[in-house]
Amino acid sequence: MIGLEIHVQLPTKSKLFCTCPNKTSDDPNSIVCPICLGMPGSKPATNRRALELACIAAKTLHCRPLEKTWFSRKTYFYPDLAKDFQITQFEAPIAINGYLDVDGKRVGISRVHVEEDPARAVHDMAPHQEYSLIDYNRSGVPLIEIVTKPDMNSPAQARDFLRMLLSELRYVGVVVEGEDLKVRADANISIEGGERVEIKNITGLRNLERALEFEERRQLKLEKAHMSVKRETRSFDEEKGVTIASREKEEEQEYGYIFEPDLPVYNLSSIVDKMAKPVTASEKAQEIAKKFNLPESDVRSLILDSKPLGELLEDIAQNVDPSRALRWISSVVKAEHYKHSEVSFSLIKSEIERVIAADSAGKLSDVVVKEAIKRIFETGEAGELTEIEEAEGELEKMISNILETEPNLLEEIRRQPKAINSIVGKIIKQSKGRYDSKKIFEAVQKEVEKRL
Amino acid sequence: MTTSAIHEYIEAVKNGKLQPKEYIEDLLSKLKEQNSKSNIFSNFANMIETSSEGDLQGIPFTVKDNICVRKSLTRAGSKILDGYRPPFDATVVSRMRAAGAIFIGSTNMDEFGFGTFSTNCAFGAPKNPFDSERSCGGSSGGAAAATTVMRHHVALAESTGGSISCPASFCGVVGFTPTYGRVSRYGLIDYANSLDKIGLMSRSVEDIAHVLPIISGKDPKDFTSLAQPELDISDREIKSIAIPEELVDSIPDAKILAMFNESIKKLEELGIESVKVSMPILRFSIPAYYILACAEASTNLAKFCGMRYGKPAREYNRMFNEFFTEVRTENFGTEAKRRIMLGTFARMAGYRDQYYMKALRVRRKIIERFEEVFEEYDLIATPTMPLLPPRFEEIQKMSPATVYALDFLTVPPNLAGIPQISMPMGYIENLPVGIHFLADHWEESKLISVGKIWETQVEHRFPENLGWAL
Ligand SMILES: [Zn+2]
Numbered sequence: 001m002i003g004l005e006i007h008v009q010l011p012t013k014s015k016l017f018c019t020c021p022n023k024t025s026d027d028p029n030s031i032v033c034p035i036c037l038g039m040p041g042s043k044p045a046t047n048r049r050a051l052e053l054a055c056i057a058a059k060t061l062h063c064r065p066l067e068k069t070w071f072s073r074k075t076y077f078y079p080d081l082a083k084d085f086q087i088t089q090f091e092a093p094i095a096i097n098g099y100l101d102v103d104g105k106r107v108g109i110s111r112v113h114v115e116e117d118p119a120r121a122v123h124d125m126a127p128h129q130e131y132s133l134i135d136y137n138r139s140g141v142p143l144i145e146i147v148t149k150p151d152m153n154s155p156a157q158a159r160d161f162l163r164m165l166l167s168e169l170r171y172v173g174v175v176v177e178g179e180d181l182k183v184r185a186d187a188n189i190s191i192e193g194g195e196r197v198e199i200k201n202i203t204g205l206r207n208l209e210r211a212l213e214f215e216e217r218r219q220l221k222l223e224k225a226h227m228s229v230k231r232e233t234r235s236f237d238e239e240k241g242v243t244i245a246s247r248e249k250e251e252e253q254e255y256g257y258i259f260e261p262d263l264p265v266y267n268l269s270s271i272v273d274k275m276a277k278p279v280t281a282s283e284k285a286q287e288i289a290k291k292f293n294l295p296e297s298d299v300r301s302l303i304l305d306s307k308p309l310g311e312l313l314e315d316i317a318q319n320v321d322p323s324r325a326l327r328w329i330s331s332v333v334k335a336e337h338y339k340h341s342e343v344s345f346s347l348i349k350s351e352i353e354r355v356i357a358a359d360s361a362g363k364l365s366d367v368v369v370k371e372a373i374k375r376i377f378e379t380g381e382a383g384e385l386t387e388i389e390e391a392e393g394e395l396e397k398m399i400s401n402i403l404e405t406e407p408n409l410l411e412e413i414r415r416q417p418k419a420i421n422s423i424v425g426k427i428i429k430q431s432k433g434r435y436d437s438k439k440i441f442e443a444v445q446k447e448v449e450k451r452l
Numbered sequence: 453m454t455t456s457a458i459h460e461y462i463e464a465v466k467n468g469k470l471q472p473k474e475y476i477e478d479l480l481s482k483l484k485e486q487n488s489k490s491n492i493f494s495n496f497a498n499m500i501e502t503s504s505e506g507d508l509q510g511i512p513f514t515v516k517d518n519i520c521v522r523k524s525l526t527r528a529g530s531k532i533l534d535g536y537r538p539p540f541d542a543t544v545v546s547r548m549r550a551a552g553a554i555f556i557g558s559t560n561m562d563e564f565g566f567g568t569f570s571t572n573c574a575f576g577a578p579k580n581p582f583d584s585e586r587s588c589g590g591s592s593g594g595a596a597a598a599t600t601v602m603r604h605h606v607a608l609a610e611s612t613g614g615s616i617s618c619p620a621s622f623c624g625v626v627g628f629t630p631t632y633g634r635v636s637r638y639g640l641i642d643y644a645n646s647l648d649k650i651g652l653m654s655r656s657v658e659d660i661a662h663v664l665p666i667i668s669g670k671d672p673k674d675f676t677s678l679a680q681p682e683l684d685i686s687d688r689e690i691k692s693i694a695i696p697e698e699l700v701d702s703i704p705d706a707k708i709l710a711m712f713n714e715s716i717k718k719l720e721e722l723g724i725e726s727v728k729v730s731m732p733i734l735r736f737s738i739p740a741y742y743i744l745a746c747a748e749a750s751t752n753l754a755k756f757c758g759m760r761y762g763k764p765a766r767e768y769n770r771m772f773n774e775f776f777t778e779v780r781t782e783n784f785g786t787e788a789k790r791r792i793m794l795g796t797f798a799r800m801a802g803y804r805d806q807y808y809m810k811a812l813r814v815r816r817k818i819i820e821r822f823e824e825v826f827e828e829y830d831l832i833a834t835p836t837m838p839l840l841p842p843r844f845e846e847i848q849k850m851s852p853a854t855v856y857a858l859d860f861l862t863v864p865p866n867l868a869g870i871p872q873i874s875m876p877m878g879y880i881e882n883l884p885v886g887i888h889f890l891a892d893h894w895e896e897s898k899l900i901s902v903g904k905i906w907e908t909q910v911e912h913r914f915p916e917n918l919g920w921a922l
Binding site: 038044045079254257258263 | 519520526528533536538539540542637638639640641642644645646672673674675676678679747748750751754755756757759760761768769772773776796799800801804808812
């Protein structure tokens, strides 16, 4: 059984309790103020946008928002914690009791809450690691913590769940691109009849799966050897790919939570009630697939990859052959979109639609479509589209040219009809793929027959 | 009859009789000279900047040592903050400055506010201007003594459990504690955030009425200041005063009690009815207060570990917990350590429900009882402190529990977050005795009104050998 505690940063403009911008910087301690440094006398002032984003996340995960929510102090001593307490939520999180379906498997969500990120400790700067340095740029960045029930049965399932969770949250704007690598998770894992082991502070999707796979194997080996799995906290060594028992003593950490006395009780029902339930990626995929009669899983994976691509599909599919639209948007448009992320769809949508529409009418070859889409991303325009029909005369001309300049080809065909293929190959090369190979074959056959 | 020293001062500045810069420089040199004996100040302003703008033109003000003053030594009475100069002004300080008042220095206090006599101060206890063998009260002892020795001056003080009223009473001045949330706490070095209130000390109610509107009001940097209704200090009619019998009956000093009964009689002669009320729930105030205050304090004090401000440890090359432990062991005073341990205990799993959560419920009940009383009566009155300012040698013999118990009159209103004013009630053996008036949440105007009435009944006295004010 596997359960996860997932921490993701919220894309607000400023930090959770101060006005420092919420961004990263290579210049350590450049995005700080008395509040996120925990200077004596400073007080937190809550960023409401963070609460709103947390509400959106909670609704996306089908959680029940609590009528009243408040912050608490979790007190422990650690150098990366500016105040030596973290402002987090304890008794009254934003929301509880939700779920997320992943490939037909339902994973329960226990709670969603908001908290501040600690600073970042840098351990490898000093010679011989005599001391560590602290970069407070991250101190006070808003996080949501999502706690699942222990509903996952394998490391792969946990990975798929987390990937789906991040995609869904990205779709509703709660998570930004790139979080797959940055997401931090704690994982609880136990095999049947065994004790629960917690792996702390795993970074990124890939490492989550690796850590869980290693830990599963380790526990199974112990079981096979008739040794018991100890209830403990472990950490994951990314380089060696192993989990290691943490040095900390095995007693339950004691945080002595109290209510955060500088902040009020929030009644978020005003926010939540006004908020339409966000349409999740899965729901949107279902809707589009039904409307245009497309395979739901293909639409979903497109939407989860990128919300703008999903919107483009929904838009264009109304005016062109939907399956062609899906095919091109999932392939070439997607690839070009990632290559040219600065290009906005609002500017090039009509050109993309023009190309796919022409293709839907059967007028274009694949290569022409591909080249045209590339040109759109590079120049903003598809330019002239070489249509197949228009080119018909030209194709015949090309064939006669070859037959005239190389009369021995006809002789060869007479002896061996299969030799016709060599002409087809030459034409494909010459026409740079403007025509369907089938069409070329038929045209060559016609021209050859005329001369035989 | 006391007149407003602030008005007097502003008139003198206007008429050209007084140059604030010269006046304050002269004042500072006198204060510095006597500070080695009086220990009132923990730090003096480095530079005097005068302004001719605002309602408080050139009025000198002092700041309790736990309120941040930009670039000026601010240590909250603790060795652990030695050398700390905040990068910003507390909201109250910037509001005072914007009104034209002039910061002249920070005043000594019990470490982080932990005390009743200002004897838990890392930089020495301030001495009572009425008798230097005796305590000023605490924790805002320096602020009160500064007010005793300066006529034209306002002190920014702070109360968590009675730290304005107690020293005001012991030093014979007016101490005003506003409703919790009335004055922004941004820049106050926290003791217990749900109880801390910044307030004022001065020699007259008139002066308090002049300055209170300047420091009050919403501040987006302190969310707990945002719920307040607008401050109104217009005169109110005071018809009735309630006297909680459990509190008054517990006062052991017969002279203080007699003086209080006499005072109530005087108020009745002035047409204010007085009625004894029973508030038995108040006997739980002290335990509830110490649990909540210490629980919050133990989290607030966690940040003092020598990392970014204050005293660092002697060596860096070791584990962080060893580093933190050395800093905290060597630099926190005994009372701070006691309250950290008490507070940590009260919030730990297993004890949390029994202590911390229970204390929150008791506070709720106490607030409800106060509200019931204020539905019927305008004010509540008691003596401020149950004893005369004690001698330092007597204080040394008191156990912590004895000292905590002495706060039984001042803790209940502080726990409830209601506004209070302590004023001179009279003098016993040439030592000042205070009377304490309490009003319902946000009813500061009733306290100002009763204060103006009461001020006509008592001639304020100040020690003559210190009479070098204007
Ligand atoms: Zn900041």
